Amino acid sequence: MIHYTCDRCHRSIDTDEGPRYIVHIDVEVVAVEPVLDIEEEVVDYLSDLNDALEQESLASAICDETDEPLDYLHDALSRGDDIDHLDSAFSPSHPAGMLDEDTDPIPPSFDLCPQCYAQYMKNPLSRERSLKLHFSNN
Known part of the structure; x- marks a missing residue:
């Protein structure tokens, strides 16, 4: 038989005599996004594209035309080379701020x-209520 205890007053709850209430509390973070100035909204897409192309050309220069990038990584790892300088696209990454289900x-x-x-x-918030005093209009 399962015994329940009130988490507030610590009395035993008998489900045969009356109901047992379960309170679930769900708290969420609500972030307010800052207002951006017009100058901050300007994004240099050509510069970003140029950087991406340079990284791709560096990665292709490291690998031979006949080798696959994974073959190069396997060879580098088997030699014990430092591969931290490679683009993060070669390794799966976990998105920042995201939690696993576990x-x-x-x-x-x-x-x-x-x-x-x-x-x-x-x-519900267990706030102390202020005592309201009613004075006469003398």
Whole structure:
């Protein structure tokens, strides 16, 4: 038999006597993109294309016409050569900021008894409420 305990008041929850409430909390990062000036939006596509072509010509100069790039990499690795200078296109890379499914955090969940659930629904963030004083208009 599975025993449940309220995560707020630590009382045992008997599912035969009443409901058990589960609260899931999902937090997301919302990034506001900065406003770019018109000068910053100008991208030199020809320069980027020229850089890409230069890197490709360097990679093809390293490899013989008959060799495949992977054959060159295999030979370089078997000789123990340093291949860090090669373009990152030769090796698969993991996108920055992306998490594997195995490492993604599991959203927390909490078991609540009916009394604690009622309190949670009244004040989900558990903020202290300020006392409102009503003064007469004297």
